[in-house]
Amino acid sequence: MDANTNARQVRQVRQARLARSHRRSAFCTIVPPHVLDKLSHAEDASLAEPARRTLEHDALQRTRRRITTVRGVPAARAAAPSDKPRRTLYDAQHRTSLPGRKVRGEGDQAGRDDSVNRAYDGLGATFELFLKAYGRRSIDDSGLPLNASVHYSEDYNNAFWDGEQMVFGDGDGEVFLDFTIPVDVMAHELTHGVTQYTANLEYFGQSGALNESMSDVFGSLVKQHVLGQSAEEADWLIGAGLLTDRVTGVALRSMKAPGTAYDDDVLGKDPQPGTMDDYVRTSRDNGGVHINSGIPNHAFYLAATALGGNAWERAGQIWYDVLTGGDLAFDAQFADFAQLTVAAAHARYGEGEEQAAVREAWAGVGITDLRAHVGAR
Numbered sequence: 001m002d003a004n005t006n007a008r009q010v011r012q013v014r015q016a017r018l019a020r021s022h023r024r025s026a027f028c029t030i031v032p033p034h035v036l037d038k039l040s041h042a043e044d045a046s047l048a049e050p051a052r053r054t055l056e057h058d059a060l061q062r063t064r065r066r067i068t069t070v071r072g073v074p075a076a077r078a079a080a081p082s083d084k085p086r087r088t089l090y091d092a093q094h095r096t097s098l099p100g101r102k103v104r105g106e107g108d109q110a111g112r113d114d115s116v117n118r119a120y121d122g123l124g125a126t127f128e129l130f131l132k133a134y135g136r137r138s139i140d141d142s143g144l145p146l147n148a149s150v151h152y153s154e155d156y157n158n159a160f161w162d163g164e165q166m167v168f169g170d171g172d173g174e175v176f177l178d179f180t181i182p183v184d185v186m187a188h189e190l191t192h193g194v195t196q197y198t199a200n201l202e203y204f205g206q207s208g209a210l211n212e213s214m215s216d217v218f219g220s221l222v223k224q225h226v227l228g229q230s231a232e233e234a235d236w237l238i239g240a241g242l243l244t245d246r247v248t249g250v251a252l253r254s255m256k257a258p259g260t261a262y263d264d265d266v267l268g269k270d271p272q273p274g275t276m277d278d279y280v281r282t283s284r285d286n287g288g289v290h291i292n293s294g295i296p297n298h299a300f301y302l303a304a305t306a307l308g309g310n311a312w313e314r315a316g317q318i319w320y321d322v323l324t325g326g327d328l329a330f331d332a333q334f335a336d337f338a339q340l341t342v343a344a345a346h347a348r349y350g351e352g353e354e355q356a357a358v359r360e361a362w363a364g365v366g367i368t369d370l371r372a373h374v375g376a377r
């Protein structure tokens with residue numbers, strides 16, 4: 001075993017321990033607070049009220065998350081991680097106590113509730129990408145059961161991963177539709193679970209924006225995998241199909257063209273930058289975690305489209321290697337992450353086009369000056 005391998009193993013063990021001690025995960029919602037805040041000031045009460053209640057709910061959850069640890073990992077852990085997901089769907093019946101009434105278990109036939117069926121399929125699609133593409137067995141790579149509750153609260157305009165399970169609102173029907181509709185939204189939230197069990201990126205500032213970006217990247221890859229789309233064919237949108245016709249916009253975010261997902265009287269304009277020149281310094285949204293994530297998102301898009309073919313293969317593999325490899329610090333900045341992707345491209349593919357594509361992708365968003373791959377660690 002060489003010194004590098006040894007050092008990496010030590011880091012992985014330390015990281016796993018850190019992840020366990022940080023089980024107090026961030027409260028990650030798909031719709032960021034600044035969007036709901038804007039909406040809550042709409043003159044039309046039918047728009048403002050649900051947004052205000054969602055915002056209040058989420059703020060309370062965020063505070064609670066800071067002062068309490070989440071419940072322990074479910075005890076029913078399989079002895080050997082399986083190649084099959086173990087999904088359980090619950091109906092929260094428009095209340096806020098979780099998980100609610102069990103409505104579908106693994107292998108059960110689809111029922112009449114579309115939200116349940118979509119959530120069941122979305123959990124399966126996410127499990128499948130991580131297994132087929134990266135050999136990962138569920139969120140924790142140890143076969144963690146996947147639990148999800150639908151019909152959470154009333155007119156609830158969000159979806160979240162609470163550290164243990166997925167939760168979906170029905171949307172208010174005015175601005176947002178049912179949150180089980182976009183498969184990438186579901187995969188985004190579950191990827192917060194993967195990050196929680198691996199690099200455990202701190203949910204603040206650039207490391208928080210990287211945490212958000214990981215979820216957008218693998219969220220989009222799950223959708224591309226389901227649709228069998230290449231990098232060229234993909235829409236690279238997050239949350240397409242979630243906004244009602246009433247909104248001037250196509251999705252929550254665009255990895256292809258950050259800042260262009262919506263521009264609406266009520267929702268305002270998509271605030272995402274695509275390059276470091278437009279980096280947003282703000283104290284809102286945990287230091288702009290859902291805003292500046294546009295920068296690493298766009299870097300991934302550039303790398304994936306430069307390489308072509310299926311984005312979950314080479315580009316996705318490189319990003320996955322960095323997320324799970326043990327070298328990514330919990331407080332990593334964009335440049336740290338970028339550096340690691342160049343090293344990971346070289347480690348896996350050698351002196352090929354992959355390394356050059358990754359380096360150029362980061363240069364394309366204004367992150368230059370990365371060290372040569374040799375000895376980059």
Ligand SMILES: [Zn+2]
Nearest residue numbers: 028029212215
């Ligand atoms: Zn998120």
